[in-house]
Amino acid sequence: MNVLKLDKLSKTYATGDTALNQVSFEVPAGQVLGLIGPSGAGKSTLIRCINRLVEPTAGSITLGGTDLAQLQGAALRRARRRIGMIFQEYALVERLTVMENVLSGRLGYVSLWRSFLRRYSPDDVSKAFSLLEQVGLSQHYNKRADALSGGQRQRVGIARALEQDPELLLVDEPTASLDPKTSRQIMRLIGDACRERHLPAIINIHDVMLAQQFTDRIIGLRAGEVVFDGPPSGLTDEVLTRIYGDEDWTRMRGEEAGADEPRTPAVDLAEGI
Numbered sequence: 001m002n003v004l005k006l007d008k009l010s011k012t013y014a015t016g017d018t019a020l021n022q023v024s025f026e027v028p029a030g031q032v033l034g035l036i037g038p039s040g041a042g043k044s045t046l047i048r049c050i051n052r053l054v055e056p057t058a059g060s061i062t063l064g065g066t067d068l069a070q071l072q073g074a075a076l077r078r079a080r081r082r083i084g085m086i087f088q089e090y091a092l093v094e095r096l097t098v099m100e101n102v103l104s105g106r107l108g109y110v111s112l113w114r115s116f117l118r119r120y121s122p123d124d125v126s127k128a129f130s131l132l133e134q135v136g137l138s139q140h141y142n143k144r145a146d147a148l149s150g151g152q153r154q155r156v157g158i159a160r161a162l163e164q165d166p167e168l169l170l171v172d173e174p175t176a177s178l179d180p181k182t183s184r185q186i187m188r189l190i191g192d193a194c195r196e197r198h199l200p201a202i203i204n205i206h207d208v209m210l211a212q213q214f215t216d217r218i219i220g221l222r223a224g225e226v227v228f229d230g231p232p233s234g235l236t237d238e239v240l241t242r243i244y245g246d247e248d249w250t251r252m253r254g255e256e257a258g259a260d261e262p263r264t265p266a267v268d269l270a271e272g273i
């Protein structure tokens with residue numbers, strides 16, 4: 001079973017900014033964790049420490065028994081293959097087709113000459129087709145990425161991450177560039193994929209209402225520390241104030257209510273999403 005475990009993870013940048021201060025939590029297989037917190041709380045730093053784009057200062061990051069914080073060189077590259085990433089700006093190769101973008105999820109696995117020739121095994125190709133079907137894009141497999149809408153691009157991003165058979169999904173602001181309805185569809189797809197495949201996932205997300213609706217558990221960071229860890233239903237006004245502070249929270253709530261109404265399960269069902 002894939003379990004991600006952070007133990008006293010800390011990061012102090014060379015500038016002296018402490019972005020994470022002894023953060024510890026465990027994400028079990030199949031759990032979708034929403035990471036929320038104000039700007040500068042350390043959310044991106046946390047995600048980037050796990051995939052080692054940022055070097056942790058102290059602490060451990062264990063995935064399936066390996067401490068990712070200790071790995072270097074080839075071992076680190078191998079470990080990164082085990083982590084699927086989904087990005088706010090999709091990070092697709094625009095001039096390649098949908099299918100080629102999905103298959104690029106295998107790049108860490110195929111030899112250099114094969115990737116150069118863009119030769120993938122029949123298994124990889126048939127997996128890519130079934131993932132495209134799962135994300136609702138099988139009709140578009142041969143389209144160039146730059147001909148897709150934002151929601152379609154993010155679906156490609158999800159299929160690409162799953163094509164690499166990850167043991168963990170790290171998702172950075174997946175809906176920040178999408179409209180409210182598409183955002184809900186994308187959050188639902190990510191959640192379904194994780195639960196089906198028993199993948200732990202961390203989703204860094206600004207939109208508290210989306211986080212509440214589509215994640216299994218919320219961690220609230222403030223100034224590099226965990227100030228809330230509990231079920232989405234536990235996000236009371238008092239907790240939100242603890243995470244965001246009075247002023248921010250009041251403003252954010254107003255903006256969200258105006259940006260996306262109504263947001264009820266009944267409406268989602270009626271829309272068939």
Ligand SMILES: Nc1ncnc2c1ncn2[C@@H]1O[C@H](COP(=O)(O)OP(=O)(O)OP(=O)(O)O)[C@@H](O)[C@H]1O
Nearest residue numbers: 013015017018019038039040041042043044045046
């Ligand atoms: N490369 C860096 N060098 C120095 N300090 C940094 C660096 N990256 C982030 N920080 C600092 O670390 C702290 C946490 O930043 P981080 O980007 O992780 O927060 P965040 O919660 O992701 O914010 P946002 O929601 O705005 O993306 C901030 O004080 C920030 O200024």
